[in-house]
Amino acid sequence: MPTEQTMRQAMQAYIDLFNVSDSAGIAELYAEDATVEDPVGTELKAGKPAIAAFYKMAVATGAKLKLAAPIRASHGNSAAMAFEVELNMPEGRAVIRVIDVMTFNDAGKFTSMRAYWGKEDMVVLS
Amino acid sequence: MPTEQTMRQAMQAYIDLFNVSDSAGIAELYAEDATVEDPVGTELKAGKPAIAAFYKMAVATGAKLKLAAPIRASHGNSAAMAFEVELNMPEGRAVIRVIDVMTFNDAGKFTSMRAYWGKEDMVVLS
Numbered sequence: 345m346p347t348e349q350t351m352r353q354a355m356q357a358y359i360d361l362f363n364v365s366d367s368a369g370i371a372e373l374y375a376e377d378a379t380v381e382d383p384v385g386t387e388l389k390a391g392k393p394a395i396a397a398f399y400k401m402a403v404a405t406g407a408k409l410k411l412a413a414p415i416r417a418s419h420g421n422s423a424a425m426a427f428e429v430e431l432n433m434p435e436g437r438a439v440i441r442v443i444d445v446m447t448f449n450d451a452g453k454f455t456s457m458r459a460y461w462g463k464e465d466m467v468v469l470s
Numbered sequence: 471m472p473t474e475q476t477m478r479q480a481m482q483a484y485i486d487l488f489n490v491s492d493s494a495g496i497a498e499l500y501a502e503d504a505t506v507e508d509p510v511g512t513e514l515k516a517g518k519p520a521i522a523a524f525y526k527m528a529v530a531t532g533a534k535l536k537l538a539a540p541i542r543a544s545h546g547n548s549a550a551m552a553f554e555v556e557l558n559m560p561e562g563r564a565v566i567r568v569i570d571v572m573t574f575n576d577a578g579k580f581t582s583m584r585a586y587w588g589k590e591d592m593v594v595l596s
Contacts, residue, residue: 348588348589348590348591349590352590383544383545383546384544384545384546384548385544385545385546385547385548386545386546412538412539412552413538413539413552413567414567414591416552416567416568416569416586416587416588416591417586417587417588417590417591418509418510418511418585418586418587418588419509419510419511419512419588419589420509420510420511420512421511422510422511422586423586424550424552424569424571424586425552425569426538426539426542426550426551426552426569441539441540441542442542443542443550443551443552443569443571445550445569445571445586459544460542460543460544460548460549460550460571461542461543461544462474462542462543462544462545463474463545464474464475464478464543465474465540465542465543
C-alpha cells in the first residue's frame with residue numbers, strides 16, 4: 345500500500361503537470377488498466393490510451409487547476425483533493441469547483457479517478 | 471435521482487447538525503441500510519443504529535466542522551465536501567482535514583459516506 349506521502353505527491357504532480365499542459369506526464373501517473381469517471385455519473389474512460397486522449401483534450405482548453413484546500417490522503421489506498429478549474433468560456437472567465445478522488449496501486453499509480461462536480465459547480469466570474 | 475440542490479442541502483445539514491451536536495438529526499439524513507467508512511480503509515459501520523452510535527460518540531468529543539470550500543454535487547447521485555474538524559486534543563487545539571463523499575438514494579438520503587483523511591491530515595495548531 346502506498347504511503348500517505350506518496351499519494352499526496354502524486355496528487356500534487358497531477359496538478360502541476362496539468363498546469364504545464366503535460367498530458368503525457370499525467371497519463372504516466374495512471375496504471376495501465378485505470379479508469380476515469382469525470383464527472384461522476386458519466387461513462388468511464390478505461391485504459392491508458394483513452395485516459396491520455398482525455399487529458400490531451402483537457403489541457404488543450406487552456407484550463408488551469410488550483411487547489412482549494414490541502415490534499416487529503418486516507419489510511420487506505422485513496423486520496424482526495426478539492427480544487428478549482430479556471431477556464432475561459434464564451435460567457436467569460438469561469439471556474440468549475442471539483443473534488444477528485446483517486447485510488448492507488450502498490451506502485452503508487454492511480455487505478456481510478458472520480459471527479460465530483462455538477463452543473464451548479466460551474467460559476468461564470470465575469 | 472436527487473437534484474444537485476437536494477444533495478447540497480443534505481451535506482450542509484450534516485455540517486449544521488454536527489455543530490449543534492444533534493447526532494440523532496445526522497442519523498436521520500441516512501437511509502436505513504447506509505454505510506459509513508471513516509476513515510476510508512477502516513471497517514464499515516452498517517445500518518442506522520451503528521451510524522447513530524458513531525455520531526453520538528463523535529459529537530460528544532466537542533469537535534466542530536468547518537467547510538474548507540463550497541460543497542460539490544455531481545451529475546450522478548454523489549456529492550463531496552472538503553472540511554476541517556476542529557477539536558481539542560491532549561497536545562492542544564488541532565484540526566483534521568477531511569473530504570467526505572456521500573452517495574444518495576432517490577429520496578435524498580445518504581446511502582454511504584466515505585471520509586478521506588489520514589494521520590498526516592491531523593495538525594496540532596498550538
